[in-house]
Amino acid sequence: KAAKSGHKTGNKTGPGIDAVFVAIGGGGLISGVANYIKAVAPGVKVIGVQMNDSDAMIQSVGAKERVTLPDVGLFSDGTAVKLVGEETFRIASNLVDDYVTVDTDAVCAAIKDIFVDTRSIVEPAGALAVAAIKQYVATHKTKGETYAAILCGANMNFDRLRFVAERAEVGEEREALFAVTIPEERGSFKRFCELIGELPGGTRNVTEFNYRISDAAKAHVFVGLSTQGKGESAKVAKNFEKNGFQTLDLTHDELAKEHIRHMVGGISSLAQDERLLRFVFPERPGALMKFLSLMRPGWNISLFHYRNQGADYGRILVGLQVPPEDAAAFDAFLATLGYPYVEETLNPAYRLFLRSK
Structure with a gap:
């Protein structure tokens, strides 16, 4: 060669x-x-x-x-x-x-x-x-x-x-990794996703997103973003900080790259009335924002896991806190959304590793 x-x-x-x-x-x-x-x-x-x-x-x-x-x-x-x-x-x-x-x-x-x-x-x-x-x-x-x-x-x-x-x-630094702290409050997840879409320097794809509710005041999310080359992760981290999101650049962190990215989550005592669903999202701009926009304001995302697999569709695992009285409204939301899904709330692996007793 x-x-x-x-x-x-x-x-x-x-x-x-x-x-x-x-x-x-x-x-x-x-x-x-x-x-x-x-x-x-x-x-x-x-x-x-x-x-x-x-x-x-x-x-x-x-x-x-x-x-x-x-x-x-x-x-x-x-x-x-x-x-x-x-x-x-x-x-x-x-x-x-x-x-x-x-x-x-x-x-x-x-x-x-x-x-x-x-x-x-x-x-x-x-x-x-x-x-x-x-x-x-x-x-x-x-x-x-x-x-x-x-x-x-x-x-x-x-x-x-x-x-x-x-x-x-x-x-090649085509992917930048970050640990971002966001307020554990309604709308903060959506606001952070909107910020990703507005980052300077051109369109970036979300390559990975891991989150599990664990604290009543703040949430730590593990985020992967596509970049154009080396040195860009520091600029993205600075932009997150400027917009009020405490950020740790993990792009060069061996522990994060090899282990932490696969270990975000676990059992949470705060995830009450949680329903767990596997979705197939189309890999196109706006798919996640459509999901977030159609959700009722009172429903809280308690778990979110996504990893880009390079296909036309992305596979996402989502935990949503839905009060029992909203069951009919939640079913209507799933029907309106139009994304293929499988509910995993009764899955034994979920109950063993992610669900609080």
Whole structure:
């Protein structure tokens, strides 16, 4: 895979390629590549790439002797090596021009880039070189150079692909994550949703929304929003703060990205007269606002969970506090709304994990 960096400037060296990026585990692949390239085109740079938690070769070259890592990260299992080979260390020390380390989010973003560009799905180790090219260009501000990336593995499975797809958005900062505190009062949820639609910088999709009633005075919601690129989350957080919503930017928080987003909720003693429903909303602007506008003012949202799945329809779980005497009016509301739904109020999983006794 070859990639251009910026506009054309200067002259090429070798066969039209300025540098080749190669993933390193034990060092066998880069040793062979470096020996060949330096023999036929010595002007072409050979740049090694390792995960930031499995960088045995980089540490060894820096120490001028082989270093054994006490532990290695397993996300890129194809390059998870604690001790590089003796001969590969010697060759890399003499022939490799530079090294780059990348992290999990960068690799996930690179896997997505490769799929979009070539419709090929590579494993994490196979995407290291592409992740490094993106990072190298951003760091060195290179222009007019041509780079080659060796895609060295395709041992991918669907379980890992699910994780990659989610982290790719965060790695590219195409998704910003926030913890927002809103007043626990009628209308505040709707007011916050209206604010999202009015944020400067163009239309943003809500990628995730998790909320569970837990406090009589204030509510904490976990929100994901689509962005146009890096650095935008801070501006969005500032805008929320300016409009009276205390906000914590979680875009770079590992705990939030890996765990908290899946754990928002739980049993609440405040969720009295709660009815739980699964809805299918059309993925179009205004679908949520239609839902909120048709609700009676006296009905309170006590739970809300939504995660964008990239389809034409979004699946939403909603808890609504509806007094028993409003049952007929609530049924009329569901009929007027026109969204497919399943009531889950009697679901045993709901009664076990979300319903107060």
